[in-house]
Amino acid sequence: xxxxxxxxxxxxxxxxxxxxxxxxxxxxxGLAAVAGIGAWTWLTTAAHEQGIPWPLRRMLxxxxxxxxxxxxxxxxxxxxxxxxxxxxxxxxxxxxxxxxVDAAAWCLRIQHAGRAAEQSLTLAALRAxxxxxxxxxLKCVEGWSQVMRFGGVTFHDFLTRFGLGTRSGRAPDxxxxxxxxxxxxxxxxxxxxxxxxxxxAAALHPQTLLCDTxxxxxxxxxxxxxxxxxxxAKYG
Amino acid sequence: xxxxxxxxxxxxxxMHWVNVPVLTVMIWSGLLIYWAxxxxxxxxxxxxxxxFFPNWFYDALKLRNGLATGMAYHFTFMWFFALNGLxxxxxTIVSGEWxxxxxxxxxxxxxxxxxxxxxxxxxxxxxxxxxNGAQRLAYTGVIVMGACSLLTGLAIxxxxxxxxxxxxxxxxxxxxxxxxxxxxGYVLFFVVHVGQVVKAGWNNFRAMATGYxxxxxxxxxxxxx
Numbered sequence: 507x508x509x510x511x512x513x514x515x516x517x518x519x520x521x522x523x524x525x526x527x528x529x530x531x532x533x534x535x536g537l538a539a540v541a542g543i544g545a546w547t548w549l550t551t552a553a554h555e556q557g558i559p560w561p562l563r564r565m566l567x568x569x570x571x572x573x574x575x576x577x578x579x580x581x582x583x584x585x586x587x588x589x590x591x592x593x594x595x596x597x598x599x600x601x602x603x604x605x606x607v608d609a610a611a612w613c614l615r616i617q618h619a620g621r622a623a624e625q626s627l628t629l630a631a632l633r634a635x636x637x638x639x640x641x642x643x644l645k646c647v648e649g650w651s652q653v654m655r656f657g658g659v660t661f662h663d664f665l666t667r668f669g670l671g672t673r674s675g676r677a678p679d680x681x682x683x684x685x686x687x688x689x690x691x692x693x694x695x696x697x698x699x700x701x702x703x704x705x706x707a708a709a710l711h712p713q714t715l716l717c718d719t720x721x722x723x724x725x726x727x728x729x730x731x732x733x734x735x736x737x738x739a740k741y742g
Numbered sequence: 743x744x745x746x747x748x749x750x751x752x753x754x755x756x757m758h759w760v761n762v763p764v765l766t767v768m769i770w771s772g773l774l775i776y777w778a779x780x781x782x783x784x785x786x787x788x789x790x791x792x793x794f795f796p797n798w799f800y801d802a803l804k805l806r807n808g809l810a811t812g813m814a815y816h817f818t819f820m821w822f823f824a825l826n827g828l829x830x831x832x833x834t835i836v837s838g839e840w841x842x843x844x845x846x847x848x849x850x851x852x853x854x855x856x857x858x859x860x861x862x863x864x865x866x867x868x869x870x871x872x873x874n875g876a877q878r879l880a881y882t883g884v885i886v887m888g889a890c891s892l893l894t895g896l897a898i899x900x901x902x903x904x905x906x907x908x909x910x911x912x913x914x915x916x917x918x919x920x921x922x923x924x925x926x927g928y929v930l931f932f933v934v935h936v937g938q939v940v941k942a943g944w945n946n947f948r949a950m951a952t953g954y955x956x957x958x959x960x961x962x963x964x965x966x967x
Contacts, residue, residue: 520746520956527952535759535951542763558814565818573900583902584909643914645901648809649779651914713902738902 579680579707583738586641590653591721597728598646602700609732618670619688625668629718629732635659635667638715640736647741656736657719661709664716671706680707693735704740713738744956749872749949751837757830758950764826767819769925773805774812782922794922820895827888842872844882849875884931887924894921
């Protein structure tokens with residue numbers, strides 16, 4: 507770092523040189539600060555894309571692609587002993603819960619890309635699949651978490667049994683033929699006011715469940731009766 | 743008579759100053775996220791001494807109802823924070839600057855002497871070196887804290903995909919608390935750091951802008967490599 511041209515300066519020459527360096531450095535610093543404030547103003551006032559300035563949206567998409575490419579979805583979230591379940595399960599908002607749901611008449615409606623007819627599944631048809639039982643930590647995007655027990659069927663079994671998620675109708679395999687696999691699945695409440703889009707890799711994670719029980723009890727209205735999704739691969 | 747001596751390399755000065763706004767944005771956006779579940783407090787027995795954070799704090803800094811905005815800024819600026827920190831660490835290794843920054847076997851005693859000197863309990867000033875023992879501990883410590891912020895951040899960003907890391911840090915709840923405690927440390931560091939810079943005076947501060955310091959000639963005889 508030593509610049510031999512400057513190092514030996516003493517006395518008045520050193521003072522003069524220092525004044526020059528100060529002028530230059532503080533001017534550069536000032537310009538950098540102005541550029542920084544300009545960049546910040548540009549960022550915070552950029553046109554919004556889905557609720558946030560578009561450069562931030564682009565970065566979130568980049569993070570998402572990176573996550574889908576590199577973050578292994580073969581890892582499982584930690585599971586816990588049944589005694590560690592924390593009761594009562596926390597509720598979080600009312601969006602999507604409008605209107606009474608008649609469990610007997612309730613059915614899961616499936617619209618599938620490339621297939622004209624809408625499929626309709628009863629709860630009984632879903633419950634005929636192998637049962638999955640998972641005690642794990644639900645993590646809310648708001649920042650709280652709770653150890654809970656989820657009972658239902660895996661999303662993987664659900665897609666496989668009903669020939670969903672692939673163009674060919676074969677069992678979906680996140681590591682298999684990517685041309686055959688659809689990329690996303692969209693889920694919505696009966697009133698369609700609460701919804702979520704998932705990448706299929708997350709939906710096929712072994713800890714993604716369609717649940718009809720929580721902490722050993724049938725789902726209640728606040729938790730999305732008669733059927734809700736739980737996934738370990740994403741915040742809930 | 744003074745002599746002009748090089749002190750801080752250009753790269754270190756740039757990375758130091760770039761970190762100021764970047765870390766500020768990280769802490770601000772982190773607060774927007776934390777507000778959504780502001781559960782931490784200092785408690786002794788059953789008595790809450792300090793709740794993070796009081797209402798006036800959220801009001802004064804307009805931190806309410808900004809979870810989604812906070813996440814968008816946090817997950818964008820995390821790249822600048824991480825890359826700047828990584829460049830700094832690589833630079834100090836490659837340039838040899840680490841010799842002035844890492845603690846050595848004299849550091850603990852020297853740091854203790856600096857503290858006593860600053861509290862006016864000890865007359866003898868620390869030896870004239872680029873960084874004294876207390877500075878070595880502080881400047882190395884804050885880099886380690888930065889690395890911990892990245893790791894605890896990743897552990898709560900992808901707690902399933904990086905489940906091994908989350909588990910290593912004590913589980914999700916602990917990792918989140920650690921990720922929250924670290925910026926409290928940055929703020930304490932900032933307060934002491936700025937206090938020391940004010941105390942050390944203009945010549946020292948100017949060196950962080952120009953890279954050079956004016957050093958009285960007779961004092962350069964000892965202590966300089």
